[in-house]
Amino acid sequence: MGHSITATLAGRYQRVREQLEAACLEAGRPAHDVSLIAVSKTRPADEVAALADLGQRDFAENYLQEALDKIRILAERDLIWHFIGPIQTNKTRDIAANFDWVHSVDRDKVARRLNDQRPPELSPLNVCIQVNIDNEDSKSGVSPGQVAALAELIAGLPRLRLRGLMAIPRADAEDCGRGAFRQLAMTLSSVSNTMPGLDTLSMGMSDDFTVAIAEGATHIRIGTALFGPRPARP
Incomplete structure (x- = not known):
């Protein structure tokens, strides 16, 4: 990868980190309260590696086969991989075996399959x-209104650890998603009244993450602000 691309990534990464820290300061929160997840879907493995060289450890993917290729190529870098896309039941085995986090569990069947297919050594x-x-x-x-029932089911599955909630507010919200984040x-x-161990609000993307931090986000998912506009997917 060329020096100019590496320098551009470094500049974007620094700007996002600075914005994250400023938003936390404004909200009266320590910066370490918020984890930055780099959304690397459609980006090549060498760009992921370049960002990892700058200190980024958490990366998120939407498309399973593309993600598996990058996870394999970058296996020695000890990165943390998050799956954030819609989950088809025929993909749960590979997701359960290769990811550290899944942010998009939305039904009982998917939760049960991820639990049953999570390798016991992990x-x-x-x-x-x-x-x-x-x-x-x-x-x-x-x-x-359906969260509590699904949370109760997941809490009873031993190979899963329920961490919290994820959402993507509507893109045209006049308040930049503030109401949805709240x-x-x-x-x-x-839900935490009966499950006190929950600690994660996965919310906020490139256009609205400072608002999400103000409303309590613990994990922000940033793609375009780090990598630039996405190429069209073939």
């Missing part, structure tokens, strides 16, 4: 329930 798979916070037909996820935080707080 630690329990960290999972978040995806919430369709704005009730959009185009998005996966359970309604806020609702997700309130939903997590409600």
